[in-house]
Amino acid sequence: MTDPLLSVSGLRTTFETSRGTVKAVDGVSFDVNRGETVCLVGESGSGKTVACESITRLIPTPPGEITDGRIVFDGEDVRDCSSSELREIRGDRIAYVFQNPQNALDPVYSVGRQVAESVRYHRDVSKSAARRRAVELLDRVGIPKAEVRADDYPHEFSGGMRQRVVIAMALAGEPDLLIADEPTTALDVTIEAQILELLADLQDERDMAILFVTHDLGVVAQIADRVVVLYAGKVMERGSVHDIFDHPAHPYTQALLACLPGRGASLQPIGGSMADPVSPPSGCRFHPRCPHATDDCERSGQPPLQGVTDSQHASCIFYREDRDSSVVLGADPEPIPEERQ
Numbered sequence: 001m002t003d004p005l006l007s008v009s010g011l012r013t014t015f016e017t018s019r020g021t022v023k024a025v026d027g028v029s030f031d032v033n034r035g036e037t038v039c040l041v042g043e044s045g046s047g048k049t050v051a052c053e054s055i056t057r058l059i060p061t062p063p064g065e066i067t068d069g070r071i072v073f074d075g076e077d078v079r080d081c082s083s084s085e086l087r088e089i090r091g092d093r094i095a096y097v098f099q100n101p102q103n104a105l106d107p108v109y110s111v112g113r114q115v116a117e118s119v120r121y122h123r124d125v126s127k128s129a130a131r132r133r134a135v136e137l138l139d140r141v142g143i144p145k146a147e148v149r150a151d152d153y154p155h156e157f158s159g160g161m162r163q164r165v166v167i168a169m170a171l172a173g174e175p176d177l178l179i180a181d182e183p184t185t186a187l188d189v190t191i192e193a194q195i196l197e198l199l200a201d202l203q204d205e206r207d208m209a210i211l212f213v214t215h216d217l218g219v220v221a222q223i224a225d226r227v228v229v230l231y232a233g234k235v236m237e238r239g240s241v242h243d244i245f246d247h248p249a250h251p252y253t254q255a256l257l258a259c260l261p262g263r264g265a266s267l268q269p270i271g272g273s274m275a276d277p278v279s280p281p282s283g284c285r286f287h288p289r290c291p292h293a294t295d296d297c298e299r300s301g302q303p304p305l306q307g308v309t310d311s312q313h314a315s316c317i318f319y320r321e322d323r324d325s326s327v328v329l330g331a332d333p334e335p336i337p338e339e340r341q
């Protein structure tokens with residue numbers, strides 16, 4: 001087994017606010033292997049974006065700070081990197097695509113020029129070579145008549161086409177890891193499906209790893225190899241996409257799946273509200289909303305991740321050796337719908 005491309009362990013990232021210290025990411029660990037897609041899922045506010053931004057230290061400091069943990073990328077601890085080393089990693093080896101392509105594109109320059117600038121940022125090439133490469137990249141991400149469209153401005157493109165341009169810019173440095181934070185949330189489902197397909201094709205071509213953030217489990221089922229479920233800054237469960245969909249172990253994962261359209265009954269929002277990240281509940285963070293919670297769940301801290309299968313771990317005391325996990329696993333979820341597989 002080769003080392004993972006990215007290994008995050010015990011990551012803690014906090015924000016100082018007038019309300020107190022926000023524990024946005026509170027001891028999170030996960031790996032991303034070369035060429036695979038890992039999805040970070042969880043409700044709004046669970047710490048997905050902060051976890052991603054911590055990886056290349058994009059957290060605004062202050063108010064934010066990475067207070068603990070290791071972030072090892074290709075054998076190197078990112079927390080020890082100088083700012084010039086970080087600049088090299090960012091963009092060159094790790095590229096980001098965010099939810100809103102608007103923010104990533106400058107309205108006053110043509111898209112061709114912006115992609116060419118990304119190319120020149122990473123490679124020492126002439127302007128004309130960068131332009132040629134930009135047109136190639138625009139063509140590759142599916143911009144029709146790329147040679148001509150390269151001279152158009154961002155507002156002349158649809159939302160989906162703009163996101164393709166942003167992906168072309170992200171590819172300019174030929175990254176080993178693409179971090180995509182809800183890249184399709186602002187798009188309609190048909191366009192979303194096309195972008196997901198594009199990312200999958202690019203991944204195959206380049207053996208690129210993808211860390212994909214979404215709160216849409218339908219998207220996870222389509223693209224993930226492995227899944228990390230976050231809740232209130234903690235990992236509730238990690239597993240292969242099949243573990244997560246076929247036998248979700250953590251009551252939180254089960255509750256998220258129950259919300260997925262097409263799985264059994266109608267959409268069921270999870271009862272109760274998200275834990276307060278300034279003063280989270282004692283014990284398991286999910287216990288106030290958990291149908292199986294016992295006094296123990298409130299008393300002990302967040303349980304260590306327990307092995308459920310070889311590839312699946314859940315932070316839930318019912319998976320301890322001295323407990324009966326059938327209480328939690330008993331609820332038999334419906335199989336994943338065909339069209340999502």
Ligand SMILES: Nc1ncnc2c1ncn2[C@@H]1O[C@H](COP(=O)(O)OP(=O)(O)OP(=O)(O)O)[C@@H](O)[C@H]1O
Nearest residue numbers: 015017022024043044045046047048049050051277
């Ligand atoms: N700059 C900041 N200052 C204070 N708190 C912040 C800041 N950025 C994030 N947070 C807090 O950190 C927590 C995690 O936020 P994060 O954006 O990572 O959630 P998320 O899982 O990405 O949610 P969403 O699905 O809405 O994007 C939230 O409680 C959020 O309010």
Ligand code: NI
Nearest residue numbers: 048049050181
């Ligand atoms: Ni987010």
